[in-house]
Amino acid sequence: MIIKIENRCSDYNSYRAARVKSLFNAETGCNWDHTAELPIENFDWKIGLIVGPSGSGKTSIGSRIFQKPIYDLYAGWDIDKPIVDCIAPDNDFNAVTGALSAVGLGDVPAWLRPFDILSNGEKFRAGLARLVCEQPAQAVVDEFTSVIDRQIAKIGAQAFGKAWQRGTGQVVLLSCHYDIIEWLQPDWVYDTAEARFYTRDCLRQRPTIELQIYKVKGSAFRHFKPHYYLDLPHPVAAEYFVGIIGNEPVCHIAVCPLFTAKAYRATRLVVMPEWQGAGIGMRFLNTIGQYHLDGRGRCGYKLPTFFHTSHPQLCMALRRSDKWMQTGAQLYGDNKVKSALSLKRSRDKKNISNRASTGYGGHFRAVQAFKYIGNDN
16 A cells, blocks of 8 residues: 655745745745555554654554544543443443453543543543444544553553454554554554554564562552542451552552461452553462462461452453452342341340441442462362
């Protein structure tokens, strides 16, 4: 495919235009030509990237590839509805939440916010989730990762690349940032600065992420609490672990002894939003589970770790893993009445005058339970 760009406009003769021409020896600024050779017709591909500095013709080239309007990640959102209702409203709920998690927006409270109050990084990932759900046969996305910080851009590019490769459509991404290339791993790249085309075979492998895990005090959870979607008291007798990448804390978990069941229980798993979608959560959870199975946890017992979650995509990931076994599923919330009656009987037995009718439970989360069985099972 050869794309010829010939941009033409009027040659202005104003005083300032004439003065600029005389000062900088610029005879004309009205014409711009570029020819791009993109040999993409004869091989299967799903992701293409056009990269280069601003003003080098990326948008002009991208708009010619499919002869379709450029897809806008930030347009068409209903500001009176949460994003979970705006993305593919006629699709399956699990498909929508799956797309949000797949592009790294697994922060559940963000699903319940309108698009216009999300952060720039959340807006970018929400737009990618909508694109993944709609899965058009062909799409072009301009300013890919341009409005977000570079850490979110790289992890977001990786998450989107993995999610899009599972579909069948073709997407061309336009970006002025070269730092996303190895993270995205596109099938082909066209560099407008050098007029150079190359395929994935010429790319370096995706950078590795080194995760270091430390045991910390329970007070460390305050840094992660805004991204934890439950409001629960501190777990009893828990040990706390934090995952660090570089000098940045990126994930958290607490582990409690559950020795009456000959096990440990992991809770409060949080992965910071800018690191979601890179597989860090499962890697962190597996490491903590193996740590306790090897007898390195409290009291040195070699016991499995139980983990409960209601996050649909995390449940699916745990079911797919050969390191975890599902042990239970509760598809509705606990009823407080049973707990309240039990407390009342205990008070009556001890002749306690307090007749409060409260009880524990009463939530409506569909909680699923899993047990870590380790590397050797």
